[in-house]
Amino acid sequence: MSSVFLQGRSAARALRKSKALTALLFVTVTVASYAAHFTERPITSALVYLMGVMVIGASRGLRSGLIAAVVASLIYSGLIRNPAFQFVPTSLDYYVPLFGFNFAALLSGMLAGRLKDRAELAEESRSQLDLLLQFSSKLQKAVRIEDVAQALYSTVSPDVIRDGIRPYLNEHIEEPERSAVLKVLDMESPADLIGMPADTHRLAVQDIDLPAFVDLLSMAVDRCGLLEDRAESQARLRSEDLKTTILSSLSHDLRTPIAAISASATSLKRFGDALSPAVREQMLDTIEHQCTRLDQFTAKLLSFGRLQGGVAALQSEPADVAELLGKAIATARANGPERLLNKQWADKPLIVMANPAMLEQVFFNILENAFSYTAPECAIAVIAEAHEGHASVVIRDNGPGVAAESLDHIFEPFFRSNQSKHTTGQGLGLFIAKGFVEAFGGTIAACSPHSAGPGLEIAITLPLAKDILEIEADG
Amino acid sequence: MAEQILIIDDEPAIAQTLKPVLAQHYTVATAGSAAEALRRARHTAYDVVLLDLGLPDADGKEIIANLRALSCRSIIVLSARHQETEKVAALDGGADDHLNTPFCIDALMARIRAALRCPNSTAPVQNFRSKELKVDFATHRVQFMDEDVKLSPKEFALLEALCRHAGQVVTRRQLLLAGWNDPAADGQNLRTYITLLRQKLEVDPGEPQLIVTETGVGYRLMATLES
Numbered sequence: 001m002s003s004v005f006l007q008g009r010s011a012a013r014a015l016r017k018s019k020a021l022t023a024l025l026f027v028t029v030t031v032a033s034y035a036a037h038f039t040e041r042p043i044t045s046a047l048v049y050l051m052g053v054m055v056i057g058a059s060r061g062l063r064s065g066l067i068a069a070v071v072a073s074l075i076y077s078g079l080i081r082n083p084a085f086q087f088v089p090t091s092l093d094y095y096v097p098l099f100g101f102n103f104a105a106l107l108s109g110m111l112a113g114r115l116k117d118r119a120e121l122a123e124e125s126r127s128q129l130d131l132l133l134q135f136s137s138k139l140q141k142a143v144r145i146e147d148v149a150q151a152l153y154s155t156v157s158p159d160v161i162r163d164g165i166r167p168y169l170n171e172h173i174e175e176p177e178r179s180a181v182l183k184v185l186d187m188e189s190p191a192d193l194i195g196m197p198a199d200t201h202r203l204a205v206q207d208i209d210l211p212a213f214v215d216l217l218s219m220a221v222d223r224c225g226l227l228e229d230r231a232e233s234q235a236r237l238r239s240e241d242l243k244t245t246i247l248s249s250l251s252h253d254l255r256t257p258i259a260a261i262s263a264s265a266t267s268l269k270r271f272g273d274a275l276s277p278a279v280r281e282q283m284l285d286t287i288e289h290q291c292t293r294l295d296q297f298t299a300k301l302l303s304f305g306r307l308q309g310g311v312a313a314l315q316s317e318p319a320d321v322a323e324l325l326g327k328a329i330a331t332a333r334a335n336g337p338e339r340l341l342n343k344q345w346a347d348k349p350l351i352v353m354a355n356p357a358m359l360e361q362v363f364f365n366i367l368e369n370a371f372s373y374t375a376p377e378c379a380i381a382v383i384a385e386a387h388e389g390h391a392s393v394v395i396r397d398n399g400p401g402v403a404a405e406s407l408d409h410i411f412e413p414f415f416r417s418n419q420s421k422h423t424t425g426q427g428l429g430l431f432i433a434k435g436f437v438e439a440f441g442g443t444i445a446a447c448s449p450h451s452a453g454p455g456l457e458i459a460i461t462l463p464l465a466k467d468i469l470e471i472e473a474d475g
Numbered sequence: 476m477a478e479q480i481l482i483i484d485d486e487p488a489i490a491q492t493l494k495p496v497l498a499q500h501y502t503v504a505t506a507g508s509a510a511e512a513l514r515r516a517r518h519t520a521y522d523v524v525l526l527d528l529g530l531p532d533a534d535g536k537e538i539i540a541n542l543r544a545l546s547c548r549s550i551i552v553l554s555a556r557h558q559e560t561e562k563v564a565a566l567d568g569g570a571d572d573h574l575n576t577p578f579c580i581d582a583l584m585a586r587i588r589a590a591l592r593c594p595n596s597t598a599p600v601q602n603f604r605s606k607e608l609k610v611d612f613a614t615h616r617v618q619f620m621d622e623d624v625k626l627s628p629k630e631f632a633l634l635e636a637l638c639r640h641a642g643q644v645v646t647r648r649q650l651l652l653a654g655w656n657d658p659a660a661d662g663q664n665l666r667t668y669i670t671l672l673r674q675k676l677e678v679d680p681g682e683p684q685l686i687v688t689e690t691g692v693g694y695r696l697m698a699t700l701e702s
Contacts, residue, residue, distance in 0.1 A: 288579070295577050302557055315560070320666050326681050327688045343681045347674050349666045357559050357691045 022060055025052060026068060030075060037080045046100075049076055053101050054108040061116075062109030069105035076101070128209045131155065132216065139220040143227050148220045149187040156208065161185055164205035168214055180221045181214070245414045246304075253297050253426050257290035292335060296368075300428040303361060304413070307435040316440065318465050319359050321350040321384055321391045328363035329382065335368075337376045345384035350391045352462040354440040359462075362436050365429035366395045366458050374399030374455065381452070390442075390461040397455040401448040410446055430458075437462065477502045478522040478591055483512040483538075484553070485530055493525070496580060497587070509533030516545040523590045525583075526570070528554040528561060535561065539569045549590035553578070559691035563646060566692065572643040573692070589642025603638035605698035608676065608685065610638050619676050629654050630672050633665075637686065637696040646693040669694060 029052030036045035053072050057065020138151035152161070166185060169178050264283035272280065322345050329341060352359075370380050374397045383394040402410060409415045411434040414427040430446075437444045442462035450457035480501045482490050490505040497503045504519070506512035509532045516524075524547045528535045535552070542550055552565045552573040562573050571593070574586050603610040609618040615631050617624045626634065636653035637645055648658045650665055673680040687695050 291577060299556060318662060318666075320670075322681070323666070323670075323688050324690065326683055327690060329682050330684075330687070345681065347670060347680055349663070349670055351663065351666070355691075357557065360690045 022056055022064065025056065026071075028052075030072075033076065034080050045080060046076070049080075050101060050104055054104045057105040057108035058112045060112075062106065062113055065105035065109035065112075066102065069101040073101040124207070127207065128212075131208060132212055135213065136216055139216060142220055142224060145184060145221065145224050145228075146187065148217070148224055149184045151220070152184060152217065160205050160208060164208055164210055165214060165217070168210045172211070173214065173218065177218050177222075180225070181218050184217065184221055242413070249414050249426055249428075250301070254294065257294045257297075260290045261287050296335075297426060299361070300365075300426065300432060303358070303432045303436070304428055307432065307439075315355050316353045317356065318351045319354045319356040321352055321359070321393060321462070322346070323349065324356060324360045325363050325382060325384055325393065328360050328367055331360075331364055332367040332371055336371055339371060339376060340379040342379055342381040344381065350384060350386060351465045352391050352440065352442075353465050354462065355436075358436045359440070362433045362460070363393070363395075365433045366460075369429050369458075370395060370397040370399070370456070373397070378455070386464060387461075389464055391464055393460040393462075394457060396450055396452060396457040398453050399455045401454045402446070402456050407446055407448055411444070433458075433460075479504070479519055480587070481506060481512065481515060481519075481521040481524045481547075483507075483509070483524065483530065484527040486527070489527070493583070501587075509538045512538070513541055513545070516542055516547055520546050520548070522548045523587050524550045525587075526550055526552050527576075528552055528558070528565060535565055536568045539565060543569045549593060551586050551590060562692050563648075566644065566646045567648055571640075585642060589640075593640065593643070600639070603641060603698075605641070608638075608698055610634060612638075624675050626672070626675065629668055630675075633668055634672060634676075637694060638698075641696045641698050644689045644693055644695045648693075650693060 029048055033045045033049040033052075036042075036048055049072050053065065053068045056068040135151065135155045138155060139148060142148045142151055156165075166182075169181055169185075173181065264286045267275070268280060268283055275283075325343075325345065329343070333339060367380070367382075374380070378398045380398070381394070381396045383392075383396070385392055406415075411430050412427075413431040415431075416427045434444045437460055440462055442460060444458065444460050446456060446458050448454070448456040478501050480497055480503050482493055482497075482503065482505045484490050484505070485507050487507065490507070494503050494505060501523075504515055504521075506515055509530050512524075512526075515521075524542055526535075526538065526542070530538070539550060539552075549572070550570045552562065552570045553576050554562055554565070554573060556575040566573060571590055572586055574583060601612055603612070607620055610616070612635055615626070617626055617631070617634065632654045633650055636650055647662060647665060651658050651660045651662070654660075654665065654668065669686060670680070673683050673686055676685055677683045685697055687697055689695055
């Protein structure tokens with residue numbers, strides 16, 4: 001059924017386009033009418049002719065329909081009904097087909113014209129809707145004013161903006177919306193849109209539903225403003241949070257060692273002679289140890305400051321991972337009791353591009369972390385190797401490990417897991433390690449339990465220096 | 476006569492603490508500013524100068540050059556740990572050694588002893604002897620833990636440079652000059668040769684005790700000299 005309908009529609013479309021087909025149709029119905037008349041079917045003959053005229057009127061419009069009607073009535077009255085060619089307009093029989101055919105043509109032509117107008121109107125509003133839809137879906141993704149400008153420039157041509165949107169804004173939109181939207185219009189058309197598809201440029205000013213279009217634009221600008229405000233206030237809140245945390249950490253981590261030093265020093269000063277040599281020695285040890293702690297804390301604060309200020313000026317140079325690991329291990333050992341370390345790396349340089357002092361601090365921080373959160377008898381493995389263009393360093397302890405809910409947070413500044421609340425760390429070491437490693441183009445990840453036990457494993461990868469890779473490839 | 480030491484630091488607490496300690500072995504003077512230091516150095520030829528790089532009235536490089544010109548024998552720069560660039564500039568600009576602040580007094584005493592050991596150019600030293608390492612500069616004979624060690628000429632040149640400044644930092648630039656006669660030579664070669672040296676002269680090359688790294692600056696030979 002529907003295929004018949006579709007065929008009918010495509011035949012009508014073909015008729016609309018081709019004059020020859022129209023002529024052929026006319027000749028066909030003429031012949032059919034003639035044949036019907038001479039086989040004693042006068043009603044069929046008249047109806048066939050009438051239908052032909054109506055089809056032509058409907059498909060080719062009023063003018064063609066009327067021409068067809070006049071010609072058809074002449075042929076019908078003169079040739080078919082009166083084969084003797086008596087063109088004498090006396091009989092009523094002559095006028096009936098003339099009026100009938102012309103009336104049918106008029107009716108069908110007018111109906112066709114109105115249909116055509118409707119279709120054109122519908123087509124136009126569809127394309128306007130399409131444009132609005134397209135624009136709106138582009139605006140959905142916009143979070144900054146720049147994105148709105150990009151969406152605008154990729155939807156309509158600069159002419160439309162100049163001749164349509166701008167005048168409309170000035171006439172119909174009130175402040176402050178007007179200047180907010182004008183700000184978008186004043187933005188330079190983004191450079192990457194120069195090669196945009198040409199069809200967006202074809203749209204003329206009159207093709208655009210300006211009120212709806214400008215409404216969309218204004219709403220998107222509003223939304224971006226709100227989003228920006230919110231992001232700003234969130235950032236402000238975060239930085240306030242961070243400041244509070246830094247200050248509370250500072251006061252705690254500075255005050256504790258100072259308290260110990262102060263107590264030891266004043267005791268020695270006042271009761272020095274009365275104290276046993278062992279106690280005096282212990283107090284002096286306290287002062288020394290707490291000074292080291294203060295020194296390390298200030299070093300970390302300095303690194304933290306470097307990270308907060310952005311690590312652009314890192315002064316990277318070729319740095320030997322193996323050498324810096326050795327140095328960091330020696331420094332970490334000097335601060336505490338003897339530790340069992342299982343070192344696995346080749347006796348040859350493993351060169352990455354990094355700031356050596358910062359990279360040493362990365363390794364030191366991770367080792368210090370491992371040392372302070374595990375019992376002295378726990379073994380710690382340090383593995384370094386070259387792997388697929390990267391230097392990979394794994395520092396793995398055999399301690400109690402880190403709970404899953406804490407593992408996600410151990411690289412955050414000032415984070416201390418519940419297990420580590422009692423220890424002396426400030427929660428900066430791993431944060432600095434992550435910041436520095438990432439600044440050198442590397443990655444850092446934590447895993448607990450790891451493949452060899454329940455403890456914590458920190459794995460670092462850093463890209464090997466290029467020229468070194470080339471030398472190895474040459475060799 | 477005891478060796479003369481000049482402490483240049485604008486922080487009185489440091490000078491006040493160090494002066495009585497050092498005065499047990501040396502003659503000690505202090506200066507709180509660059510101007511005062513230069514005034515003193517004009518009258519006395521100091522054996523060791525301890526110079527804090529954070530002086531308010533002088534640029535570190537400038538004062539090092541001036542002190543050198545006034546025939547100070549050895550300059551030890553005191554600076555914060557993270558100031559690698561500053562350290563390297565001071566060392567390449569004429570300072571003999573550096574010490575990170577804060578420091579413990581043992582480290583300072585060791586630096587001063589190392590500075591005083593370094594000979595005047597008039598009396599060239601022929602060999603180096605410490606508890607674990609013996610080096611003869613003329614015959615190129617090297618013994619580690621009383622066993623002969625064979626070194627390549629490059630390795631020996633680097634070891635000699637480190638031994639001649641035993642206990643003091645030797646910058647990468649100085650080592651490149653010693654080994655390749657070119658301060659702009661490839662640092663990668665230096666690293667490789669230091670690694671080779673460590674394999675021959677360290678008990679645990681992965682955690683060197685003898686040839687230690689001064690990160691970002693150079694290397695230091697840690698050795699207790701036999702008297």
